[in-house]
Amino acid sequence: MNSKMRLPESEHLDIQHFSRLFDNMSESYKLFWFQAIVEQVLNGKDKMSYDELLNHMVVSAWSKPKLAARINQEERLIYYFQIIQGLQSEICVQPEWVAYITQNQEIIKGWIQFNMIMYLQKRNPSVPGIANKLYPPQERKMERVKKYWKAIVTVSPIHDIYGNGI
Numbered sequence: 001m002n003s004k005m006r007l008p009e010s011e012h013l014d015i016q017h018f019s020r021l022f023d024n025m026s027e028s029y030k031l032f033w034f035q036a037i038v039e040q041v042l043n044g045k046d047k048m049s050y051d052e053l054l055n056h057m058v059v060s061a062w063s064k065p066k067l068a069a070r071i072n073q074e075e076r077l078i079y080y081f082q083i084i085q086g087l088q089s090e091i092c093v094q095p096e097w098v099a100y101i102t103q104n105q106e107i108i109k110g111w112i113q114f115n116m117i118m119y120l121q122k123r124n125p126s127v128p129g130i131a132n133k134l135y136p137p138q139e140r141k142m143e144r145v146k147k148y149w150k151a152i153v154t155v156s157p158i159h160d161i162y163g164n165g166i
Contacts, residue, residue: 005111008104012096018078022115031116032057037079038108041093041101047082050089 007019022030036056040048078097083090101108120130
């Protein structure tokens with residue numbers, strides 16, 4: 001799947017290669033893995049444990065066993081393993097990538113979300129509103145809506161369009 005979203009250029013990094021990170025995905029683990037790395041970098045970390053990344057992925061994803069089984073196949077484009085010891089393994093993000101991610105965080109997060117939507121829509125064509133289902137719903141303030149409908153009910157009764165009730 002080719003993303004049509006352009007990422008900002010960099011003098012020091014191969015962004016053209018980087019922008020193809022999500023091309024030809026057969027599984028969604030890559031999206032969640034990279035999203036976890038980006039979130040850790042944006043929280044000020046350039047070193048993170050496998051455990052931290054997996055925990056972030058589990059929170060973001062629906063299927064832990066499928067994702068965890070695939071993580072070892074991830075391309076090491078922006079990071080390297082400093083320690084390899086199961087869940088205590090640590091990766092280090094290259095300083096140039098830390099700077100790039102930090103400087104372009106909104107675009108990169110949007111790019112990840114765009115690719116997530118494209119991936120899920122392709123595999124779930126009959127599910128409407130996938131973009132609205134990626135993240136937990138935000139708290140909504142319903143006071144004005146309740147006040148509106150209470151005012152409507154005082155003017156005209158509401159009829160149940162699916163049955164005979166009011």
